[in-house]
């Protein structure tokens with residue numbers, strides 16, 4: 677009896693984790709990106725590379741992509757020569773696993789002159805290893821009005837987080853531009869339970 681009493685808190689903890697894992701199963705087909713529609717009004721959760729006096733990324737209000745309601749979008753304004761202006765987000769390790777990855781995002785080009793092009797790419801990554809798989813390079817994407825791009829790929833078994841990046845690239849020519857809006861970026865793994873959701877932080881990350 678004494679042993680049983682001692683084990684009770686452990687049993688309760690195990691049941692709690694199992695219950696959370698069960699709950700995670702129900703909500704696993706949710707977007708694991710933070711601030712996917714830029715509705716915080718800023719670039720919280722996102723990284724930007726390639727900024728210069730003539731290339732910048734900001735969040736704009738008053739326009740929104742078609743995939744989800746909202747009032748904000750990310751605006752990539754690249755008017756610098758031969759620059760890749762990158763908007764990127766990696767999820768927290770433990771939020772992804774091997775299996776199907778479904779991605780989607782809304783784009784709208786304002787301007788793409790003299791070699792300006794847009795590419796997107798999704799990477800399956802393993803902590804400590806780097807890129808282990810992905811969508812391949814998507815593009816160039818000629819979205820002259822709001823356009824939703826969606827697809828899927830199979831992430832290898834050792835995947836434990838995902839990265840998506842959208843790149844506004846200019847050519848090595850004076851006057852090359854690539855100016856576009858990005859919104860409603862989504863990465864989901866329907867039916868896939870991340871293998872490393874054994875920590876409370878990883879489980880919590882599924883509910884963000």
Ligand SMILES: [Ca+2]
Nearest residue numbers: 713746748859
């Ligand atoms: Ca939005």
